[in-house]
Amino acid sequence: MENVEKNQNFIVRKFVESTSNLGKSIIESVDGLGRFTRFILRFFFWVFKPPYRYKLFFEQFYFIGNKSIFIILLSGSFTGMVMAYQTYFGFKLISVDSLVGPVTALTLAKELAPVLTGLIVAGRAGAAMAAQIGTMKVTEQVDALEVMGINSIQYLAVPRIVAATVTVPMLSALFLFIGNFGSYMVGTKALMIDEAIYFQKIGEFMFLEDIWQGIIKATVFGFIIGSIGTYFGFQVTQGAQGVGKGTNMAVVWGMISVLVLDYFLTSFLIHIL
Amino acid sequence: MQFENNAVSIQNLTKTFGDHTVLKELNFDIPKGKITTILGFSGAGKSTLLKHILGLTKPTSGSIHVLGNDLSKLDEVELRGFRQNFGMLFQYAALFDSLSALENVAFPLREFSKLSKEEITERSAQLLESVGIQKISHKNLPSELSGGMRKRVGLARALALSPDIILYDEPTTGLDPITTKMVNDLIVETHEKNSNREMTSIIISHDVKATLKISDFVAFLDRGNIIEYLPAKEFANSTNELVEQFINL
Structure with missing residues (x-):
């Protein structure tokens, strides 16, 4: 009887514990989303305000x-080649x-490119943005900017986000x-598809809207990768460990955002283009 | 303590973060043209007080007047402009690691002054030399400089816009005794050089011995309030139990 009661108490305790952990992570996620939204709004506030630091933009x-x-070039050509095969x-x-x-x-224009x-830039530049800003944060360089009267979002985030978007x-x-060049080479030279037919069919099935779809998607991805990379840089605390964590978060969330946004953008753009 | 001419005047300043009160009904005046040091244990609220003086944090209640301006009445853009009245030497200098020593000093001049490129370079070189950085090191990156040299460059950068108030955040923490002495001498020297324009120096420190030597006034912050504020010569003989304990540590 006593054992049954103990077991029941254990189950109740575990249930309360896991419910509270779930609640905590939901609150943290909503809080994080709120902070990210606030960060984006601050970006839009500062992006239009002078001074416009062109040099920093061109560096990024x-x-x-x-x-x-x-x-x-490397990944594009091999993706096109393997697609053709x-x-x-x-x-x-x-x-x-x-x-x-x-x-x-079509696959390259609308999806793969x-x-x-986006995934390549998230892994390379998104991570670098988070690491650079995170290191500046833990070594008080961001504070130094603020003390001088320079807005750190305008100075550090704006050029990076704008550069990534462009x-x-x-x-x-x-x-x-x-990618198309790789596909053409494999298709016509290795697989012996007639060159004239290869191009004629592309002309028949591919339209300008398809290219636009890819460009719009890439622009949104650039903006989100830049925003996530810089946001996680500014969130860094606790020294080198914090920089590592911030960089990791920037890569993970940058890549996830590209993949998730891709679905929503596709379903939206299919209707308007 | 009351002074004729205040650089900073804080009245009834309270700052709370959630349930935690960091500064409690704090009243504190810092005289113009003097070296004032704020001592205190870790977590006493020194950094929060510094952020309030710089206008980086808004008080929960109370007011802060800096150089006669009520900081609560300035909007964000005005505050940013107002901060050009400050220079700050950070604990680890906080130099921009992608810029050379000269470029670090030139940075505030490039951002805020109307000087030409050549004038900025010349003024930055002068500032670096005035804090004892030889020309040979001007093009070095912060990573190529020693801790003491980084502090010197940080001080030159803080002085670039001829600030009315210079703040030192734990200027000697983590330095060896010789470099500590050098930094303390530099603080006094810098203050004396700028005494004609009544530059105010505010130091946040743990270093009691040095504080008593270089400061005009010393305040002791404990649990969000100033519990002792005296001229440096009298501070050493304070009868406050906590201050005595801190001095004799």
């Missing part, structure tokens, strides 16, 4: 853009292998171009 533009080009052998079974060109081009570019669609366009 160079860092995100130029330094990502090689990775984009996969679709060719599938399509050959139902004798529509002439559609390899448009299927690859913006999403993979650069990611450009990198995505490059990914699209090089």
Whole structure:
């Protein structure tokens, strides 16, 4: 009898504990979302206010853009090549292998170019943004800016977010171009699809709206990656460990946001474009 | 203590974070043109008080007047402009690690002054030399400088805009005795050099011995309130039990 009562108490205690933990994590998530929203609103407040620090923008533009080009070229070309292979052998079974060109081009334009570019930039530049700002935070460099009367959001976050918003669609366009080139090379040179048919079918099935869809997505991804990277940088506390945690969070949430937003943007853009 | 001419005047300042009260009905005047040190145990509210003086934190109640301006009446943009009256030397100097020593000092001038590029470089070099940084180190990054040199560069940066108030946050924490002496001498030297324009120096410190040597006035903050505030010479003989305990630690 006593054992049964003990077991019951244990179960009740565990239930209360897990419910309270669940509640705590829900409150923390809502709190975090609220702080992130406030951060975004502060970005929009400061982005239009002078002084406009073009030099800082171009530094970030160079860092995100130029330094990502090689990775984009490499991953873009191989993505296009593998897409051509996969679709060719599938399509050959139902004798529509002439559609390899448009299927690859459409998939790259609408999905793969913006999403993979977003993931690459989130992993590379998003992490770097969080680490740079986080290190500045723990070494009081952010405080030094504030004491001098310089708004740290305007000085550190604005150039990075704007640069990411501008650069990611450009990198995505490059990914699209090089991906198609890879697909063309494999399709026409290795798989012997007729070159004229390859291009004719792309012209038949692909429209400007498809490219726009990718550019809009990439722009949103750039904005969100920049915002998340800088936000987690500003959230850093507790020295080197905090910087590591902030960087990790920036990468994880940057990548998750790209994938989740991709679904919502697709369902929205399909209706308006 | 009351003074004829205050750089900072705090009345009934209370600051609470949730249920925790950090500063309680604090009344505190800091005289213009003098070196005033605020001593206190960790967690006494020194940093919070410093943030209030800088206008980085808003009080829960009470008022802060700095150089005759009521900080609560300034909006965010005005406050940012007002902060150019301050220079601050951080505990670990807080130099921008991607900029050289010279660029660090030039930074506030580039942001706020109307000087030409050449004039900014010249003025920054002068400032660096005035705190004892030789020309050979001007292009060094903060990571290439010693702790003492970083403090000097930090001080030169704090002085760049000729501030009316200079704040030192734990200026000697973590330094060896020789560098500590050098930093303390530099504080006095800087203060004397700027005495003609009545620059006020405010130091937050744990270092009792140095404080008594270099300060004009010393205040002791405990659990959100100033429990002792005396001229430095008298502070050493304070009869307050806690202050005595702190001095004799």
